[in-house]
Amino acid sequence: MRVEFDEPKCVxxxxxxxxxxxxxxxxxxxxxxxxxxxxxxxxxxxxxREAAAVCPAAAIRLVEQ
Incomplete structure (x- = not known):
C-alpha cells in the first residue's frame, strides 16, 4: 500500500x-x-484505510500494491 495525500484539499x-x-x-x-x-x-x-474513509475532504488516496 502507498499513501498519496492531496495537501491543498486538507481541511x-x-x-x-x-x-x-x-x-x-x-x-x-x-x-x-x-x-x-x-x-x-x-x-x-x-x-x-479507515483514515482515508473518514477524511472529510477526501484528501487521502490509497494505492494498493
Whole structure:
C-alpha cells in the first residue's frame, strides 16, 4: 500500500492523525495533515484505510500494491 495525500484539499480536521497516528500527523502551525509513512506496513493497513474513509475532504488516496 502507498499513501498519496492531496495537501491543498486538507481541511485540518485531524481525523487521519487520530485514527492512524503512526502514519499521519498534523503541522503545528495550521493543522494540515502530513504523511509520516507513505508505505506503511501491513499491520497499519486497516487503520490507514479507515483514515482515508473518514477524511472529510477526501484528501487521502490509497494505492494498493
Amino acid at each position: 485540518a480536521a485531524g481525523q487521519c492523525a487520530m485514527v492512524a497516528p503512526e502514519v499521519f500527523d498534523q503541522r503545528d502551525d495550521d493543522g494540515v495533515a502530513i504523511v509520516l509513512d507513505a508505505t506503511p506496513g501491513a499491520d497499519q493497513h486497516d487503520a490507514v
